[in-house]
Amino acid sequence: MTSASTDDIKVLERVKKSLEPDYVPAEGDPYMDKKQLDYFRMLLLEWKKSIHSASSVTLQSLQDGPIREPDLNDRASSETDWSIELRTRDRQRKLISKIDSALRRIDEGEYGYCEVTGDPIGLKRLMARPVATMTVEAQEAHERREKISRDD
Template sequence: RTELLQESDNTISHLQEENWQEPDINDRATLETDAALELRTRDRYRKLVNKIDKALARIADGTYGYCDDTGEEIGVSRLEARPIATLTIEAQEKHERLEKQHRDD
């Protein structure tokens, strides 16, 4: 969590220091592409930190390791692979199928 937050701070600092007045259009395009990538990465980090915080809250309130949809225990192997998991594999697969159906409609 701390590393992710530090990385986000580094991204902000880097973007603030960048010379956005590059005279060459190709250099400027490269800078903008790099900045967009950094911002997407930072957004992923922010979302991951949020999920980590939620997992820590679930540990504190005793609901960690139980599926949000079914209330069943989430398998240890799944939690080891993805500690922020909130659904059993079956519930996650069902959720993904429903999402895909809605996208296809």
């Protein structure tokens, strides 16, 4: 079974391929111009739609009834699979709120800029993680502070 973050990456790659192939943000373009913002808006909306579709399939499977495996080992394996599936859906529920937040930032003209430093996040980072809110440097500093406070 693939990890949840690997699944997110695969879904995001599928969404990117489904978007209009005529335009992909490039480093030479004006940063966060209308074309780039439209691209990221469509990317985020399609990503959200694909997450909702996947969760509908999970919900339908849950409604079909309980696990009816006669063998205890098979039942335990099925329950483990369901547990992993439900954790994945919970991660995706949290991801949807991040997508909604990114869409709000696009509407407010804040998308693509670090919430800590105000510097541009960068196209490569946004293409890899469209919900990013910090530059790589600010994110690393944040994670170091988090680690230090956990260790205390």
